[in-house]
Amino acid sequence: MDAAISQNELALAARNHGLPLEALRYPITPVGLHYLLIHYDIPDVDADAFSLRIDGRVAKPVTLSLPDLRERSDHEVTSTMECAGNGRALLAPHVVSQPWLLEAIGTGRWRGVRLKEILEDAELLDDAVEVVFTGLDRGLEKGVEQNYQRSLALDDALGDDVLLAYEMNGAPLLPQHGFPLRLLVPGWYGMTSVKWLTRIEVVAEPFPGYQMTAGYRFRRDEDDEGHPVTRIQPRSLMVPPGIPDFDTRARIVDAGPCPLQGRAWSGWAPITHVEVSTDGGDTWADAELEPLGSRWAWRGWRYEWNAGEPGEYVLCCRASDEAGNVQPDEPIWNVGGYSNNALQRVPVTVQ
Amino acid sequence: MDAAISQNELALAARNHGLPLEALRYPITPVGLHYLLIHYDIPDVDADAFSLRIDGRVAKPVTLSLPDLRERSDHEVTSTMECAGNGRALLAPHVVSQPWLLEAIGTGRWRGVRLKEILEDAELLDDAVEVVFTGLDRGLEKGVEQNYQRSLALDDALGDDVLLAYEMNGAPLLPQHGFPLRLLVPGWYGMTSVKWLTRIEVVAEPFPGYQMTAGYRFRRDEDDEGHPVTRIQPRSLMVPPGIPDFDTRARIVDAGPCPLQGRAWSGWAPITHVEVSTDGGDTWADAELEPLGSRWAWRGWRYEWNAGEPGEYVLCCRASDEAGNVQPDEPIWNVGGYSNNALQRVPVTVQ
Secondary structure (H helix, E strand, O other): OOOOEOHHHHHHHHHOEOOOHHHHHOOOOOOOOOOEOOOOOOOOOOOOOOEEEEEEOEOOOEEEEHHHHHOOOOEEEEEEEEOOOOOHHHOOOOOOOOOOOOOOEEEEEEEEEEHHHHHHHHOEOOOOOEEEEEEEEEEEEOOEEEEEEEEEEHHHHOOOOOEEEEEEOOEEOOHHHOOOOEEEOOOEOHHHOOOOEEEEEEEOOOOOOHHHHOOOEEOOOOOOOOEEOOEOOOEEEEOOOOEEEOOOOOEEEOOEEEEEEEEEEOOOOOEEEEEEEOEOOOOOEEOEEOOOOOOOOOEEEEEEEEEOOOEEEEEEEEEEEOOOOEOOOOOOOOOOOOOOOOOEEEEEEEO | OOOOEOHHHHHHHHHOEOOOHHHHHOOOOOOOOOOEOOOOOOOOOOOOOOOEEEEEOEOOOEEEOHHHHHOOOOEEEEEEEEOOOOOHHHOOOOOOOOOOOOOOEEEEEEEEEEHHHHHHHHOEOOOOOEEEEEEEEEEEEOOEEEEEEEEEEHHHHOOOOOEEEEEEOOEEOOHHHOOOOEEEOOOEOHHHOOOOEEEEEEEOOOOOOHHHHOOOEEOOOOOOOOEEOOEOOOEEEEOOOOEEEOOOOOEEEOOEEEEEEEEEEOOOOOEEEEEEEOEOOOOOEEOEEOOOOOOOOOEEEEEEEEEOOOEEEEEEEEEEEOOOOEOOOOOOOOOOOOOOOOOEEEEEEEO
16 A cells, blocks of 8 residues: 555656546536646647548538537537546555546536437448547557557447537536547546547447556456456545545544535446445444436545544445445456455545 | 655655746746645635634734735736745755755736725834734644745835736636735745735834744854745746657767857846856856846747757756846855756757
8 A cells, every 4th residue: 555656657647637536526527627637748739720530431521620529519418537547555565546536536527429320320330330439639658659548439439428528517628638629428438538629430349449458447457468458447535534634635523513525436336335444444324315416427425523532433325226336445456457346445544 | 966865855845836947938837737835734715704803903904805906906916936945955065844956936927906906995103113924824834833924014015916816817816826816026036026915014123033033034054043935035946958768867869059148137136148068067048038127027039059960969948137236156045045047057968
């Protein structure tokens, strides 16, 4: 748990942004607090010159400007996004990459046009199997120079809430969130929602790009071909109660009633339970859930803890979804450090 | 240079935000890309219940609501803010705290009321020497429980551009920038610009609070009483050219013309020169400066580099101000890791 972080990883941690966990209090994450994971650099995009090309295995390839997209019927989705690498820095042995603890999350109100309407208008050919999304951001990974690219199987791409988004929280996308246009695939880890989207290509074979075949695979060891990282595993996080110590982030809580609150989400199915433990996971009690809102947004919860006696406590929370997925006590180690949804543990000192 | 970062420091790096250096391209930092250093937690403030108390050594103590402040005459200042700890993680031996490399900066358009007008209306008494600013944020540092508090000498507090700011970049302050009200002291390191400001107390003795006497002092060793960290030392940073490697952030540049651009600032006096080196600091040439804008905002610069020959290069830039301050080649180590304004070095591979 106390793995040392190298200067290279620190450079990643310093430029990518996490959600300070007290900001879990907001149902919609305020601008600037949503997590950011940017593989290369934020590109400098001229919105007036911007275009989106849709081609490949379609009968009617087309190039759309931003005004073309904005004059189409729009759709809004409130969606929780999480980085597939969230929890990576809590894995042992240490996995070298962006060193997230638990803060690579956020919830936005995304507005744009439905991808399925764009694809329907382009008329998919019979041999279409996947859709490849290309961003304007360019860099190297493990020696491979590339624009950021990810693909989706046709069924996933045609989902009702999959957006080509041009707005977040009621304003044009910020540069760091993909201005002027990004893909938004609710329920999937964030690597799927390609930012600075400039091309959509329909293909007849599974796309073998770096981010599909080398990155974002759940592999138990270097020899394991593994399986793709896709939807968000269930997770619950709490607002750490009390006040923090600056250097250690350790929490101090005054004895007495101490309401706990947090949020839970799963990309597989709606959240059905959140349980809370105040003794490090030995015993559990049900938290009270807020009513279900957007299918794709986190669900708020609350638990009335009475921090009666001074001493040391470890608070935990555990989410379950309607598909029967439950957060594990311990993570499953994997080469890329993906989808670690093990329980959050918040040590607190009651005084 | 390759000091290992502990899990506690990683927790700080994960919740505080840096400016991705390519965002130096924007003269005003887009919302959400300005650096953030939050000592404790972002407080949950009810703007309707919010008030600012002005008292102490004044003839007319007063309590002001947000509407009271907003109906006064307003003033806008474009100001570059930098964390006093910027560059800390580049010091050797390693200094344990928020591990900034070079990205703890940003420039905002701040709007609010002039502090001097508020103090004049409150009528300072003859024995007033300092003004103490208290935030709503509360936590512990080195065992001392405290609200965040800093003071300013009267002369500094009465500066023309010192604001009680309620807007940033044309919108109400975001929670993480001090909503609903913060102090803004242009030219000083960011610790001076107290966020979530709730009380202004005029005092007749120098304020002995933690952030004045224990934190934010430049001390050569543990026995050194040191001197206060105050104004921003001159610094220049460049947009790293070319494209990055994800894991290492190393830069690849295509051979040929490669315009370099960046920004430079100093809290002591206007920037007069920026020099650029493409051989690691052996030889230097003048960059072209943009016209002077706001006294308190960074100044843009540009240098037409011809990356003619493939190979390894180290790019540097060096700022000088009108007061004769010049960035040093190497930092001065100090206990708190403050005001390291040594040259930025950007290794690039030309291919």
